[in-house]
Amino acid sequence: MRLLSKSGDTVEILAAPGEDGLRRGDYLQAIDQGRRILLQVIDVDYANVPGAVEDALRELAGERIQVTTIDPYGVGSLIAGVKDARIIVAKLRGIVEGGELRSDLLWLPSKLNSRIEPAPPEIIEELSKAGGRRAITIGECMGGVITINAEALDGRITIITGKKETGKSHLAKLLITSLAEYGARIIVLDVNGEYLGLGERVDGEPSEVADKLVVLRPGENFTASLEDAGLRVMLDILQHVLDTPAASLREFGRLWRLVSKVEGRITLRGLMEALARGQMHESVREALTSRLMSLEQTGFFRDERPTELREVIEGLREGGIIVVDLSGMLPHGRRIVVEYLLSKLSTLLRGGEIDPLFLVAEEAHLYLRETYWDDLITRMRHIGLFPIFVTNQPDTVPETVYRQADNIFLFNFTNESDLEYISKTSRMDSETAKRIAKSLPPRHCLLIGRMVNDIPVVVRVRESYLKTLGETKLIWRS
Numbered sequence: 001m002r003l004l005s006k007s008g009d010t011v012e013i014l015a016a017p018g019e020d021g022l023r024r025g026d027y028l029q030a031i032d033q034g035r036r037i038l039l040q041v042i043d044v045d046y047a048n049v050p051g052a053v054e055d056a057l058r059e060l061a062g063e064r065i066q067v068t069t070i071d072p073y074g075v076g077s078l079i080a081g082v083k084d085a086r087i088i089v090a091k092l093r094g095i096v097e098g099g100e101l102r103s104d105l106l107w108l109p110s111k112l113n114s115r116i117e118p119a120p121p122e123i124i125e126e127l128s129k130a131g132g133r134r135a136i137t138i139g140e141c142m143g144g145v146i147t148i149n150a151e152a153l154d155g156r157i158t159i160i161t162g163k164k165e166t167g168k169s170h171l172a173k174l175l176i177t178s179l180a181e182y183g184a185r186i187i188v189l190d191v192n193g194e195y196l197g198l199g200e201r202v203d204g205e206p207s208e209v210a211d212k213l214v215v216l217r218p219g220e221n222f223t224a225s226l227e228d229a230g231l232r233v234m235l236d237i238l239q240h241v242l243d244t245p246a247a248s249l250r251e252f253g254r255l256w257r258l259v260s261k262v263e264g265r266i267t268l269r270g271l272m273e274a275l276a277r278g279q280m281h282e283s284v285r286e287a288l289t290s291r292l293m294s295l296e297q298t299g300f301f302r303d304e305r306p307t308e309l310r311e312v313i314e315g316l317r318e319g320g321i322i323v324v325d326l327s328g329m330l331p332h333g334r335r336i337v338v339e340y341l342l343s344k345l346s347t348l349l350r351g352g353e354i355d356p357l358f359l360v361a362e363e364a365h366l367y368l369r370e371t372y373w374d375d376l377i378t379r380m381r382h383i384g385l386f387p388i389f390v391t392n393q394p395d396t397v398p399e400t401v402y403r404q405a406d407n408i409f410l411f412n413f414t415n416e417s418d419l420e421y422i423s424k425t426s427r428m429d430s431e432t433a434k435r436i437a438k439s440l441p442p443r444h445c446l447l448i449g450r451m452v453n454d455i456p457v458v459v460r461v462r463e464s465y466l467k468t469l470g471e472t473k474l475i476w477r478s
């Protein structure tokens with residue numbers, strides 16, 4: 001292999017036909033006089049040899065009339081090799097110096113004297129290591145083991161994305177079980193009921209996180225009282241989830257204060273009664289009655305013995321996973337529960353009543369209202385709620401979230417518009433993201449961002465012993 005050219009951070013390398021047994025995402029190093037640069041392969045092309053078209057045409061014509069080529073000097077294979085040369089397109093990731101990857105140094109290896117070879121896996125492992133000591137093994141890359149540190153996710157925004165069935169949820173489970181073992185607390189919003197089996201291994205034995213798993217089922221072991229939710233949350237739910245008109249919202253606020261003053265305590269019953277008795281426009285009464293009845297029907301709001309979220313979270317002293325099972329719920333119910341949960345968490349965090357935690361949100365657009373995204377990545381992250389978004393529809397996550405994401409686990413995408421969208425991430429050049437994501441096999445992902453020291457690495461995600469639930473039900477099972 002020979003260095004051919006460099007433009008910006010794109011480097012072209014000339015290779016003989018046999019030399020390109022590489023995969024997208026692999027690393028090469030070019031060594032010259034003891035120094036080296038690190039190059040990441042993103043594509044391979046045929047070399048544009050002058051006169052190649054003419055030669056090919058001549059050979060094609062020759063085939064038809066079966067001429068025998070005379071090759072007195074035996075250079076035929078050499079010429080064939082030249083015609084068949086490849087160009088490896090790679091991205092310059094930096095100069096390796098003193099165990100560090102530097103991008104500020106101005107140095108290029110000699111085109112004539114440099115040696116180009118696959119980078120040893122240890123170098124990639126070493127360079128991609130971010131600070132911290134709580135290692136999470138993700139999988140394998142170029143024969144080496146790639147681990148990230150739990151600290152790289154702490155206080156950060158993480159996105160796991162890729163098309164369907166590529167292994168996103170598998171990776172999310174792998175991450176959160178490791179985080180929980182290291183003592184972190186994680187809340188999972190589970191729309192498919194696929195995190196409920198984390199307590200069990202494939203062989204039926206209890207898993208390492210069996211005693212760290214709490215499943216909250218809204219309406220069953222997870223309920224809230226109106227009193228606890230407070231007027232602001234209830235107004236948000238009425239406005240954003242149940243589309244209550246402004247006039248009715250004002251009336252609701254008035255009723256709330258009235259009941260609170262007269263009875264000393266807010267209950268759903270109390271509000272219903274006050275609504276039936278109070279003087280107001282019939283249309284307002286109807287609007288509010290129907291909304292309060294929908295709230296009651298979710299079974300989530302109950303006046304007696306509401307769940308003490310703080311106790312549930314604090315109960316997991318050594319870390320743990322709280323799965324909020326949203327799988328059996330209707331869209332309205334899901335959104336109501338999430339609205340309550342987020343506002344409750346933010347109150348608890350702000351008051352210093354609970355320690356910071358992770359929030360895993362799969363397909364968040366199904367239950368998160370538009371205005372919550374910004375809140376989650378700015379205000380709520382500052383007070384200690386660190387989101388891990390998982391999605392197979394990248395355009396349902398606002399662009400700002402990609403721009404601000406610190407870590408991205410990128411699985412395969414083939415659709416151009418999806419690729420365009422994910423390439424907006426600020427932690428990597430869009431060309432690499434697009435070309436690599438397009439060619440990733442299932443269960444392989446590209447790690448981007450802080451967790452790998454901004455050295456993008458393609459990893460084959462390891463298997464896990466955990467029982468998987470929530471698989472797609474099929475008509476025919478093989």
Ligand SMILES: Nc1ncnc2c1ncn2[C@@H]1O[C@H](COP(=O)(O)OP(=O)(O)OP(=O)(O)O)[C@@H](O)[C@H]1O
Nearest residue numbers: 163164165166167168169170392443461462463468
């Ligand atoms: N690295 C892996 N090793 C072994 N099995 C895996 C791996 N990754 C995924 N799987 C299996 O492949 C199947 C699909 O994976 P998973 O459910 O994680 O995909 P997904 O990307 O979340 O899909 P969806 O978009 O439908 O939610 C699952 O049965 C899972 O157990």
Ligand SMILES: [Mg+2]
Nearest residue numbers: 165168169170
């Ligand atoms: Mg999934």
